[in-house]
Amino acid sequence: MSTLSIPATLHEDRGGPGQPLLTVRDLSKGFSVKGGLFGRGAGRVRAVDRVSFDVLKGETLGVVGESGCGKSTTARVLMGLLDGDAGEILFDGEGVGSRALPLRAYRRQVQMVFQDSYSSLNPRLTVEASIAFGPGVHGVPKREAIARARSLLARVGLEPARFADRYPHELSGGQRQRVNIARALALEPRLVILDEAVSALDKSVEAQVLNLLLDLKEEFGLTYVFISHDLNVVRFISDRVMVMYLGQVAEIGETEALFERPRHPYTAALLSSMPSLDPDARTMEAPLAGDPPSPIDPPPGCRFHTRCTFAEEVCSAREPALFEMSAKHRAACLMLPPGSGHSRAPATPEAAHV
Amino acid sequence: MSAALEGSPALPVPAAAPSQATGYWTSVWRRLRRDPVAMGAAIVLLLFVLAAILAPYIAPADPYRSSMLRRLRPIGTAGYPLGTDELGRDMLSRLIFGARYSLLMGITPVALAFGIGGTIGIVAGFAGGRVNTAMMRTIDIFYAFPSVLLAVALSGALGAGFGNALLSLTIVFIPPIARIAESVTTQVRSRDYVEAARASGAGALTLLRVHVLGNVLGPIFVYSTSLISVSMILASGLSFLGLGVRPPEPEWGLMLNTLRTAIYVQPWVAALPGLMIFIVSISFNLLSDGLRSAMDVKQ
Known part of the structure; x- marks a missing residue:
């Protein structure tokens, strides 16, 4: 696999295996809720309230909880898609957004796979163009980015000759999610956040994608944050589990x-x-x-x-x-x-x- | 699976954006071609466009030459297949030349408003937050006036004439197009693929160019095409009121106005300009309808 022309220091392991890859301290994120005639009055939802945890290098941290418990908001703040209100995020010992680790450099190392495989792919771009977009943004020449996209397609189990030129609506849900995984890997991230990434797939496809995720983790030395409401899946894939309420x-x-x-x-x-599955252990x-x-x-x-x-x-x-x-x-x-x-x-x- | 590939480009490595665009537009064209109503409307419009362009060559007579002796001849008179108007001018020739005005008055204001209103709406939708609120509330002020009234008031204020009518119609169409552009952009901006692109570190302009524009221009364009017929009818209305094209120009709305006195003498001849407006505007509507369903990717 060809490497991206990204300065090596960025992808280097700095703190050693003992240092958590991601350290989250007292992270809070609220949303103001509009109500009344002039958008006043209702108050503020504290979607994430003083949350602290570590993600260790090479592990899979499962995150579970009911809907609305702040799982996805946490993921979006970690991705830098939302700004946290308070608290700090350290990536391999460096504060995100600090001089040592500007947001743009951080984003290369943390990628996300979303739940809705359809809406997370641009319907107007071919599969390979979607995957090659990220590297292109970071200055990888077009030809190289496309070659990289094709090799990643092959790696996630989609034959490039058949799939590279297709549009998202021509693929099944499982195939689209494989494309999304390839897209997330295109920037050679160290941390991948999987936000309900297999929840919308049917069971047999889900198992295939989970196994693919395990293989990729080993091959690329990835660390996962695996958000799901499916406890069986979380138990299967996670080294540690965080329960949110x-x-x-x-x-x-x-x-x-x-x-x-x-x-x-x-x-x-x-x-x-x-x-x-045990009839004697039924939930009464x-x-x-x-x-x-x-x-x-x-x-x-x-x-x-x-x-x-x-x-x-x-x-x-x-x-x-x-x-x-x-x-x-x-x-x-x-x-x-x-x-x-x-x-x-x-x-x-x-x-x-x- | 392989059936889904049919028609998509089979080239091994399509290099850049243009090939993606062709892929999409080819499939839109393929679907549009299978829609008999849309194709019928397209052919009718094509004929009108050709007639407008070739008017000097195909019109049997001079549309301005009047003859006091041959006024208000019925349809089918020898030498005057569609009769003559109240000044004895050949109706067929006037209708053919009139297509020029009507198509121009239909398409030009909408095209200008598409550019201006579309830009306003996309910027507002993409910026979001307070910028959006400020821009859209300003646009909303125009909604306080019914579009016909606004067009009449603006033309009246600017003074009669072809150019001023175009200008006032453009102003009338900016708010609705901006409104649609804003809502479509807001919708697209919140899709996961835009988030994913943002997460890969893309700047605002790249996001806009690669992920937003391609997905919003289609719907805005389709909506705008549905306004062409409205524009034509409003333009005819302005001319009818004496605020648009001035006599003796052969504009359909104006012809409808001047012929209305003859409605009891030659009702069929007097109705012809109205019939033309009807045919062209309904064709635009049907084509825009077909275009909308052909551009729906999920089908």
Whole structure:
């Protein structure tokens, strides 16, 4: 695979394997909601509210949560498509937008695959023109960009001779999503954000695309942020999983630990909503009732207390911080830190780290 | 699968943008050709255009030469296949020369408004936010007046004449075209492919050129073609009111006006200019309709 004529330093691993590729600290993003005659009054949706997490080099971080929990907004802020209101994003140790890493340089290294495979391809461009667009923007000569697009097409399993000159409407959903993946890879990014990238595909195609993503990850040394509402898919592909609720991180930890022993009641409820193939393990009652509360006016204290079975008085009074059960597993629930005032909280610090 | 390839360019490496454009326009043309109504309308319009261009060669008589002895002859009179008007001028020749005015009055204001209004709308839609609000609210002021009234008022203020009529019609058509251009651009701008292109670091001008223009010009163009007939009718209306082309020019609206006194004497002859306006404007509408469905990519 030919390399882009991009200064090598930009794609170099700087901080070493121990340094997270992406560090997000206290990221917030709100939208003002228009209401009333002159667009005043209604207030502000806090779509992402003081979110902090790391994405380690070479891992796949799964992000799950109900619709409206801030998954996609987080992705768009990470992509630089939206400006965050507060907080900072570090990419391999460098602040995004700083002198060492201007936004344009950052964008080459972070690419995104969108959910809607049709609307994410320009209907008036051929497949190869769509893929070659990004490199072209960064000054790669046309001929080279086209050659690169064709080799990427081959790599994602679409024979260039047959597909390069086609238009998006001539392809199936799975083929289009492969084109989108090729397009995202055309700039040789280090981080790829997959925003519900396989959710619109049918199951057999979904499996093929997931396997393709795994192969590409290995071949190009990619790091993924994999956003999905499909817990089975997230469990399959992720090394770690982050659960979001109403714009905040509810729990984050290694996939198996989190799926085997969820520590946040919201995670537990989400997991028990997964349909099981075992008839004895049928879900008999809905684990969660109703919709999440409005993010315009989130409930005080723990945001989940309005739907939580274990909610006590303290939950509406105190906002839980992310509590570290082990080095790799954290959850924001008052039942976890000792002495939080919740009756189920452990009595001693030792008991908390089991 | 391979059936879908039929008709798309089979060349191995189409180098640049032009080949993409041909790919799209070839398929639009292929679909348009299969639409009998649109093709019929196109042929009718083509005949009118040819007649307008070749008027001096095909008109049987001088459209300005009057004859007091042969006034208001009926259709089918020897030497005057479509009769004569109130001043004894040959109707057929006047109608052929009139096609020049009507086509010009139909197409020119719309073409100018397409350029100006389209630019305003695309800029407003692409800029978004306050720029959009400021530009579109200004445009909205024009919506306070009905288009006919606005055209009449502007022509009246500018003074009668062909050029002023064109100018006032152009002003009348800028707001609706800008409005459509703005809404289409706003829609396209929020599509994921524009976001994806932005995420790859493309600047605003590149985004506009590669991803926005190609997807908005089509719909704006189709909408504009549907205004050609309105423009023709408004232009005829202006001439009818004495605000457009002045006598003795053979403009259809003006002819309708001067012949209205003869409506009881020679109703068929008096109705001919109106019939021409009707045929041409409905042909423009049908063609624009066909164009719209032919340009719908998702079919």
